[in-house]
Amino acid sequence: MAGQRHGGFDQAELPEAHRIRWWLAAVTAGLVAAGFAIVPYLPFFQELTFIRDPKVASVITWTVLQTSVVVISAVLTLYFTGKARLEAAAFRANQIDIRLFADERPDASHDREIDSAVELTAAFKRILNDSRLYTPTSVPGVGGSYDFIQIVENAGESADGWWKAATKLIRLAQPPAAFTVTGTVRPGNTSGRYQLILELVRCPRFAASPLVIEDESWPRVLHRAANAVAALVIPRSAYVRTNIHWAAWRDAKIPYELFDAYQRANHFITYRRYDEALAEYYRALSLDPSNVYIRLEIAALQEQLDLHLDALATYDDVITLCSRGKPKLARWWIGEDFARQPRHAGRSRDVALLIARYRHALVLGHGDSVAGSWWVRRTTAGVPGDARALRRAELRAALELRFRRYVELDVRTRPYAIPREKRLELHRRVMRVSVPELVVQDATLEQLAEYNQRAAEMRSYFCALSQYEIERLVADYRNFGRRWRRSWEQLTNRALDLSLVWAVLRRAMADVEPMSGAVPEPRPAYPGSRVKLADVCPDRRWPPDPQALDDTVEAAGPRKSWEECYNAASVYAVAMLEVGPRGERDLRDRARNPRLTGETRDEVARRAVRELYHAATISHSGRLPERRSWVMGEDPDLAALRGHELFRVFEMVTFSPDRAAPLRPQRAHVWEQVSYVRQLVCEIASCRAHFWRLRALDPAPVQDGRVLDRWRSTDRDAWRRLADLATGKQDWYTRYQAISAFREWSTDCGYPGAISGFPLYNEERLHAQLRGAAGAKGRTGMDANIVVREYVRLCDLRLDQLVADIAEVEQTQDDFAARADLWDALCSWFDDDIADGSSSDERRERFRKLVKP
Numbered sequence: 001m002a003g004q005r006h007g008g009f010d011q012a013e014l015p016e017a018h019r020i021r022w023w024l025a026a027v028t029a030g031l032v033a034a035g036f037a038i039v040p041y042l043p044f045f046q047e048l049t050f051i052r053d054p055k056v057a058s059v060i061t062w063t064v065l066q067t068s069v070v071v072i073s074a075v076l077t078l079y080f081t082g083k084a085r086l087e088a089a090a091f092r093a094n095q096i097d098i099r100l101f102a103d104e105r106p107d108a109s110h111d112r113e114i115d116s117a118v119e120l121t122a123a124f125k126r127i128l129n130d131s132r133l134y135t136p137t138s139v140p141g142v143g144g145s146y147d148f149i150q151i152v153e154n155a156g157e158s159a160d161g162w163w164k165a166a167t168k169l170i171r172l173a174q175p176p177a178a179f180t181v182t183g184t185v186r187p188g189n190t191s192g193r194y195q196l197i198l199e200l201v202r203c204p205r206f207a208a209s210p211l212v213i214e215d216e217s218w219p220r221v222l223h224r225a226a227n228a229v230a231a232l233v234i235p236r237s238a239y240v241r242t243n244i245h246w247a248a249w250r251d252a253k254i255p256y257e258l259f260d261a262y263q264r265a266n267h268f269i270t271y272r273r274y275d276e277a278l279a280e281y282y283r284a285l286s287l288d289p290s291n292v293y294i295r296l297e298i299a300a301l302q303e304q305l306d307l308h309l310d311a312l313a314t315y316d317d318v319i320t321l322c323s324r325g326k327p328k329l330a331r332w333w334i335g336e337d338f339a340r341q342p343r344h345a346g347r348s349r350d351v352a353l354l355i356a357r358y359r360h361a362l363v364l365g366h367g368d369s370v371a372g373s374w375w376v377r378r379t380t381a382g383v384p385g386d387a388r389a390l391r392r393a394e395l396r397a398a399l400e401l402r403f404r405r406y407v408e409l410d411v412r413t414r415p416y417a418i419p420r421e422k423r424l425e426l427h428r429r430v431m432r433v434s435v436p437e438l439v440v441q442d443a444t445l446e447q448l449a450e451y452n453q454r455a456a457e458m459r460s461y462f463c464a465l466s467q468y469e470i471e472r473l474v475a476d477y478r479n480f481g482r483r484w485r486r487s488w489e490q491l492t493n494r495a496l497d498l499s500l501v502w503a504v505l506r507r508a509m510a511d512v513e514p515m516s517g518a519v520p521e522p523r524p525a526y527p528g529s530r531v532k533l534a535d536v537c538p539d540r541r542w543p544p545d546p547q548a549l550d551d552t553v554e555a556a557g558p559r560k561s562w563e564e565c566y567n568a569a570s571v572y573a574v575a576m577l578e579v580g581p582r583g584e585r586d587l588r589d590r591a592r593n594p595r596l597t598g599e600t601r602d603e604v605a606r607r608a609v610r611e612l613y614h615a616a617t618i619s620h621s622g623r624l625p626e627r628r629s630w631v632m633g634e635d636p637d638l639a640a641l642r643g644h645e646l647f648r649v650f651e652m653v654t655f656s657p658d659r660a661a662p663l664r665p666q667r668a669h670v671w672e673q674v675s676y677v678r679q680l681v682c683e684i685a686s687c688r689a690h691f692w693r694l695r696a697l698d699p700a701p702v703q704d705g706r707v708l709d710r711w712r713s714t715d716r717d718a719w720r721r722l723a724d725l726a727t728g729k730q731d732w733y734t735r736y737q738a739i740s741a742f743r744e745w746s747t748d749c750g751y752p753g754a755i756s757g758f759p760l761y762n763e764e765r766l767h768a769q770l771r772g773a774a775g776a777k778g779r780t781g782m783d784a785n786i787v788v789r790e791y792v793r794l795c796d797l798r799l800d801q802l803v804a805d806i807a808e809v810e811q812t813q814d815d816f817a818a819r820a821d822l823w824d825a826l827c828s829w830f831d832d833d834i835a836d837g838s839s840s841d842e843r844r845e846r847f848r849k850l851v852k853p
Helices: 001-007 018-042 056-092 110-114 117-129 164-173 218-236 243-250 256-271 274-287 294-304 308-323 327-333 347-363 367-374 387-406 420-430 445-476 481-487 493-510 547-555 564-574 598-618 621-634 645-655 668-697 705-727 732-749 764-774 784-806 816-829 840-851
Strands: 095-098 132-134 145-147 150-152 178-188 194-202 212-213
Touching: 018 056, 095 117, 110 347, 117 178, 117 218, 178 218, 194 218, 212 218, 218 243, 218 256, 243 294, 243 347, 256 274, 256 294, 274 294, 274 668, 274 732, 294 308, 294 347, 294 621, 308 327, 308 347, 308 367, 347 367, 347 445, 347 493, 367 387, 367 445, 367 493, 387 445, 387 732, 420 445, 445 493, 493 547, 493 564, 547 564, 547 598, 564 598, 564 621, 598 645, 621 645, 621 668, 668 705, 668 732, 668 784, 668 816, 705 732, 705 784, 764 784, 764 840, 784 840, 816 840
Parallel strands: 095 150, 095 178
Antiparallel strands: 132 145, 178 194, 194 212
């Protein structure tokens, strides 16, 4: 067993299910009963001497023996069958009987009136019944999930007479519930806390240790309790054999906080609360550091948040962990010293290794995004040295060290082979660690030109590495054997072939000569590759030829899975992008920026949308909502396609939104991020205003000076959090710290508001917010791409202004109403949904008058 084999694990509290042992016992007893009941009457048995000439004593003895054995064997057969069914139910672990919670709260308790034991039991059943297990996916977003627990009721127990007997006979044919949960509701150990004591019993008489769950609200208590029950059940069940996320915990005790963190992370992703989801994933990882599947989900979420350097490092970590014990891969990836590592965890990590290598190569293929995070050209927002800038500096140093592995290999980053000294020189020039982040407004033209050139060179370098990794992945996984059979659900050979076409196309776009538009002939980046590369630019000019694109995609064969169709759509969509960073214009001097236009562009868009329709048709309807966020707004490959009319029709047909689908601008995901930060500032300001308004309405004066000092300290902390949030708006952990502080403050003062997740793009809301920021004098009727750029610029400028204004806030005033007005003014300043015709500058002036009256 996994837990015993690795050693050092606490064994699972519940006993192992011995279903096969009891089924063999039932079959054996049944055969014995059948043998003694039938065999004596067969012809061959009648020919035996003691049967033909029986004595009286022998007849009596045989009759008693036969009858006794048949009866005893029949009874044992029924008993063993019942035990086998019970053990099988414990192994499946999909049915749990939950009894009504006992209530030990005082009769006069107000909490008892609001949340009765019956209501808490029903809520617990619903939460436990909604517990999900997730499968890994090769596309960012929530993977496939399925329920694994069903709540069963003890129907018929209260019946009387013949009906009670009939219901019990009917229930004998149903699968038994092997687990029973009883609970006791109690007040918490301190005021304002709630406690639930649970006991899980595995029938007939095995009980786990009681669970004592205490927290600040009943919903949180019930969620933690449900996840704790699931964590007790999973290690001995069939799920650890089929769900590779938890395969390493087979027969071992799963910390219930680990399962709770994992479930909460996926819950937050569903509601687009990505910062909180990342925090929960990292909490789960702190309890299970070797779980590579949690790391994969962290990396996928980092991709969705445009944290490309972070995602690259996380995928690199997963490959490092999974390559140990695989000599050939380990020598390349982490060096000779790790080639002879034990292989005990290799089987359960095969799928993780495949997905990590695949996504690592795709992130490298988005070399323009990675280069933009390396050679940073800042706007007016933030200051150099903020939390995100420090994190980028750490990642640059780490990735430069890790990417030295490519220096020792003959990676064809140029059309010709270059010696190691030249490769090392290229590596050091492109992946320079000490890179000051350039402020565009303060930079000279020479500095801007240098950064643009370095970013373009890094993009070309990373796209070559992407092609190298995909070619090597195709060579390694060309023939899937039995050990990779589970990987077919994630990635197929045809999907890898189309990914290679995508990588070649991305590399050609990165290598476009700015002035002439010429592209080099495609060449293998991996010297050992035997794959013939597709040439989608036969005239050696960008953009690609639509017919060559179509022939290349069709040559891969019929598409039969979501990944295959989606990769084909990505190939077409990339051809529609402009050659500059993030699919926009090339900013280098005298760049021609060739691109598809007119009917040719419409034809390529039609083929891309055709593949998306095929992908949606092949995919189960329940999986489409999980992929919607990535397809509609986050995948950079589809940036240009989203602005085409055919894509809008695809969204309306496939997802049937409640209103007409908009033509999405290329930077719609950036609008979602800045709107999220703006909403966060508004909610924090509104919460603090609510706090001081309550204090101002309280007629009783504050007698204890320590209470007033604590309130002042909390206010100072709130202003500091907002300043950190304004300077580090791109850092997810800074945002999460602000959210955690908001939760504490809102609980303290009973504020009814809540932090919502990243907003979905809405064209009407975008234009309304620009009017709210720019005021009545703002321009209207502009293209959505221009509106997004203008609104993002205004939001960045406003955050810079907030940092400067916070430095001038006086913390000594004791007028509670004045403090509430100040926070209300800040909330109004950042509320772009306001419809009073004022601009953000006008609302800022109101705020500044209160800062310095």
